[in-house]
Amino acid sequence: MHNFIRLLKLCRPHYKAMLLGTFLATITVLANVGLLAISGWFLASMAAAGIAGTQMNYFTPAGTIRFLAIVRTASRYGERLVTHNATFLMLSEIRVSVFSTLSKLNNVDLAMSRSADLVNRLQNDVDALDKFYLNVLLPMLVALLSVPIIMLFMSAYNADVALICFTGIVLIGVVLPAFLSAKLNKNSHKETQLSAQLRSELSDTLSGLRELSIYQAREQQIAKCDDLSEQYNQQLFIRHKALANTDGLSLLVVQLAMIASIVTIAPLVYSNAMVNVELAMLSLFVLASFESVLLLPNAFIELPNVLKAAERLFTLEDKAVNANTQYDAAINNNLALQNPSLTLKNISYCYDKHPALNDVSFELKPQQKVAIVGRSGSGKTTLVNLLTGLWPLQQGNITLSEQGNCVDLHLLSNDNRARLINILAQQHHIFDGTLKENLCYAAPNATKAQMLDALAHAQLSPWFTELKSGLDTRLGTGGRNVSQGQSRRIAIAQALLQNPAILVLDEPTEGLDNQSKQSVMHAIMQVMSNASVLTITHDPALLEHMDNIIWLEDGRVIAQGTHQQLLSDPAYTSLTIRF
Template structure:
């Protein structure tokens, strides 16, 4: 019920369009009921008049029938336009809400979520919610409005027939949906879960298709996808079977209600308590009245799936809200970008029972260049994740000196932290936009002159001068129009524009040819002259430029010092950093 109310709140901005659609849908149902009832009375009256050889005024009922037919057609057309437009407006509202939620999630929540699962929530769960108004809320509102009006008119003719009709309406509109909702509630959770798992597995399969082919594991992975698909299809079959059974039961109830109504009316006609022509009118009146609730069973079949999809999306929203609360409680300070020193003291971190960092302590002074070296699994990536806030700090402290006053790094707001520490990852994402748009992600208000200066310092001037469109050059999806070395230097240009107090570099020269490597190193030297630098690298050329080197093994600091001193004192360090 909570998720249902939260969905109603999402509808609030577009309530006028939704209420108008409800009004038009109600008019359509009432016009159809009236049309069928009056048509039955008119045909029976004409037949009776013909048999009796008397004349009757057929202009008025014929005009009424034509009027109701026009109203039904016009209101149905208008209702389709309005309700579908309201559905699209609601869908837009939900999509914006979900994107806004994702943008507010902290790094930990994003890192702990599978990207395929987030995509599934963005697409599948959001698409499931587009049924909320049109297939669920609208039938409920139409039933609430039209049933009392229909019962009022029917009881004016015969209370017994109205009671019979009302009983059938309650069975179709209340009892049957309630039973279906209770039955399908567990299945809907499993269906949503299997849908998410299937999409995640398919995404992983497509992403890792090369590796699957290399290791001849495609059939195994495809079998796994087939099993999930079969389980998902079984859940769909259960829902569709329930839908088919519901349609059959609804039709049976409608026919029984009409039959019982006829049985009730016939004795009244026989005793002349009711006119014979009213038998046809009331019979068709009963038949048409069920149109007001025939969509309710289907609505309650869809409702559990919609609520489960909503629950997954609202879970993200609650996480974002908690992150915002925590973020609002953190400090927003202006850290001195030229005089901030980073001090790590007694840092411990572990994944389950496995220790990643064990009592790590060192200092990165202002304008100092420090490198971290170590074999795979030594804790380098974990350390970077702690510095950038990607992982929460478990034990120890990371502080910044701000003109002599220590500031806990994890007490800073996300915006302040981003201004203080910037990370240049080995895999840097280039957005499908222009060169200027990519640069302005780092500095939204950067001028043309500032962007060109940053590109020049990043050793991109020759490449930039050859671009016909200049800063308006599109870089392509994932930066496909630039080389790997150019992509790294664009990232360096972004770092120059942002001018953080501390820059973290993750294997900045890894995977580059010698020419690209030299260009990237020259560009990094420009950055290093302006900020404090902490870099993960095993490149001897970079290590020689460092003021201090932290050597990690098994999460512990083995040694630290200058590159040349470590080379002369530790044979293992030589094998770790020497490239043949």
């Protein structure tokens, strides 16, 4: 019920259009009921008049029928136009809201979620909500408005027939939907879950198709996807079967109600207590009145799926709200941090009970250069991911401090964290846009002169001067139009534009040839001149510029010192050899 109310709040910006659509849909239903009832009376009256050889007023009922037909057609067209437009407007706002929510999530929530699942929430769950107004809310509102009006007119002719009709409407519009909703509630959760799993597996399969081919594991992965698809189709079959059974039961109730109405009216006609032509009119009146609730069973079948999709989306929204609440509580007094010290104290981290870091402590002072070295698996990457907020902090604390002002790193919002800390990773993503657009991601308000200066300091001037389109040069999907070294230097230009207080470098020269490495090294030296730097590297050329080197083994700090001081240890010397 809570999620249903939250969905209603999403409709608030377009409530006028939705209410207009409800009004037009109600007019359509009432016009159709009146058309069928009056048509039945008119045909029966014409037959009776012909048999009796009498005359009757032809024009008034014929005009009324034509009027109701025009009203039904016009209102149906208007209802389709208004309700679908309102639905599209609501969906556009929901998509923007969900994307905004994802952008507000902290790094931990994003890193610990499967990207395919997040895409599934953006696409599949949002698309499921397009049924909320048209298939769920609209039939409920139309039933609430039209049923009392229909019952009022029907009871004016015969209370017993009205009671029979009302009983049938309650069975179709309340009892059957409530039963189906309770029965399919568990199924809807499983259907939504399987849909998300299937999309995630298909995404992983397509992304890892090369590796699957190399290791001859395609058939195994495809079989896994087929199994999930079969389970998902089974859940769809259950829902569609329930919908088909509901249609059959609804039709049965309608026919029984119509027969019961005829049985009730026939003695009255026989005893002349009711005009014989009213038998046809009331019978068709009863038949047409069920149009007001025939869509309710389908609405209650769709409702659990819509609510489960909404629950997944609202879960993300609640995470973002809780994160922002935490940030607001700690950030207002810490916006003055400009060039802080970074302190790690007693940091420990485990993967499924396997320790990656064990009681690691050190300090990165303002404008100090610190390198982290160690063999693969010693905990370097884990430490960087904790510093950049990509993984949750399990034990210990990381703080930023300046002039007595101190704040826990995990309480910083994404915006404030990015203002203070930037990471230059081995694999830097280049967006499918222009060079200017990629630079603007780091500094949206950067001027052209600032961009050109950053490119120059990043050793990109020779390459840039050869570009015919200059800053408007498109870099291609994933940066396919630039080399690896150029991509790395574009990342450095972004870091220069952002000018962070602390820069984290993850193997910045890894995989580059000697010429590219020298260019990147010069660019890094430019960045390092104005920032505190924490780098993971085994490159002696970089280590020589470090003020302090932290040597990690098996998640522990086994030594600290300058590069020259640590060279006396043969193990350290072999560690820094490039392979």
